[in-house]
Amino acid sequence: MAESMSLLSGAGSCPCWRVMLTLEEKNLQGYRHKLISFEKNEHKSQEVLELNPRGQVPVFKYGDIVLNQSAAACLYLENQFKSQGTKLIPDDPAKQAMMYQRMIEGLGLTEKLNWVVHYEFLVPEGERHEAAQQRHRDALTTELKLWEGYFENVAEGSYLAGPFSLADVVGFPNAAYAFHFGLSPERYPKMAKYYNLLKDRPSIKATWPPKYLESGQGLKDF
């Protein structure tokens, strides 16, 4: 199965990590994986543009099917390989609702993290404003406090929506990204607990972004 799958991804990107995690959890190892370099602008290469005219990764291909939105790829893979590997969408109605809710909310947290970490990359020099930057920082703080509540009851085997699910496929890369860029584990102890509970999970270790071995600075005063 996995032999007819391929993934173009960029190191350290939360959306790419989501798809890699899902493939691991569904026992779909052995797909063709190509890491592209954002620094060398390879996401705007012909190879990517042919499959995704927006010039973004991840791009997941399975036979003739192309999925270039990470949430779409994750939902699709879970639905196509339901009985294989980890069940990533719970059957229990309350847990399922929580799973969809946290999964989609997680996409928003990634954006809020990016706005703070990459403000200077996202906004051209002449258009930057301290007030705007401060608003992004305040919005991220509000959001992180909300998530701190979501992590309140995490424990071994019970994560954002019960057993490991698509909520964590989105949620864990966010937590890892935040701590990698310097978020204070003392200030966000529940997120830190969640991170520590999951960081050695085999799917996560197998897909850990090489660049996360050094630490970043973008959230060092958070």
Added chain:
Amino acid sequence: MAESMSLLSGAGSCPCWRVMLTLEEKNLQGYRHKLISFEKNEHKSQEVLELNPRGQVPVFKYGDIVLNQSAAACLYLENQFKSQGTKLIPDDPAKQAMMYQRMIEGLGLTEKLNWVVHYEFLVPEGERHEAAQQRHRDALTTELKLWEGYFENVAEGSYLAGPFSLADVVGFPNAAYAFHFGLSPERYPKMAKYYNLLKDRPSIKATWPPKYLESGQGLKDF
């Protein structure tokens, strides 16, 4: 079933419309529906904040379950009421992949539309830049051209991913929003065809935003 459901929504909001459409398509009429006014800042009222600390709508409640992300609510409702009303996630693998892809892409189109239509609302006066506004306009044009391609083969009964699906639950409100705000149907004839094929669908007529009866101006030169 629908008696234990309630929805807080704001008129003309694409995310709210998605949930209303899904409820109609799943034959879940009869839920308690409260329209809140953005103009009166009711999305920041206690009633909303208690269910959604971000102060945003839609907020969908079903017994003790609260879903305040429209995509999460739509996915949840389809999964809980699979055999009731319209089947909104196709079984066929290629159509299902397309459905997830267009559904999630559609969330991005809504954002790009909002950046152009509501730029002055989203960016405080002292921080507005013509260059930024132009970038948003260019990004929207690029995106709309991409969608024009997605609408290439629409026909009666065959929409963004085959029969009416969650891709259209997200896609149709985007098209209606764009034309309401003045997008030129001559310049986007395939999107216009899609719009005309679906505008009289019962679920869509039943949920048509009252304020769309007059037309807006934000995209009048698009």
